[in-house]
């Protein structure tokens with residue numbers, strides 16, 4: 001599998017602690033990593049009562065043209081609307097960032113299998129996907145989950161994701177409202193938008 005040359009470098013070097021602590025720590029970290037690396041699809045939940053809710057509620061995110069979109073409900077590969085996001089968490093390998101944020105990775109194609117980072121474009125607030133060089137100058141995290149491990153958060157917030165309609169194509173694209181002001185300056189304000197929550201739906205593990 002081609003892993004965007006980044007996962008290998010993401011394994012932390014553990015130095016300067018005793019062997020016993022080292023063994024203990026790595027065991028705990030391994031268990032933690034295993035949970036974090038369980039793959040999931042991302043489904044949308046809308047709590048608004050508005051008439052637009054049906055455009056997004058219960059639908060699954062897909063990836064196309066470097067961006068993240070609302071796809072069909074329960075979408076599975078192959079999906080004409082885009083590659084169905086299949087994600088997991090791992091630290092973003094950038095030692096310049098302190099603390100190192102948890103990143104969100106998705107497979108983005110089958111053949112050859114390729115993993116990319118999902119990030120928030122700092123200039124447009126769009127959710128996008130790309131390799132390390134495409135993503136590093138943008139907001140790459142911290143991604144996380146809520147206490148019940150179902151909700152997806154970015155920068156500890158789960159309420160800032162917004163689906164915005166392109167009035168020509170009627171496709172709904174996912175943004176992150178970093179300034180919490182309805183994406184003023186990023187999206188033409190006459191466009192239709194819906195606040196959405198993102199939820200992890202675990203992908204069934206392949207039979208061993």
Ligand SMILES: *[C@@H]1O[C@H](CO)[C@@H](O)[C@H](O)[C@H]1NC(C)=O
Nearest residue numbers: 004005130131132133134135
């Ligand atoms: C990273 O992605 C960019 C496009 O966003 C591409 O031009 C570049 O070749 C990719 N780099 C690697 C190492 O795959």
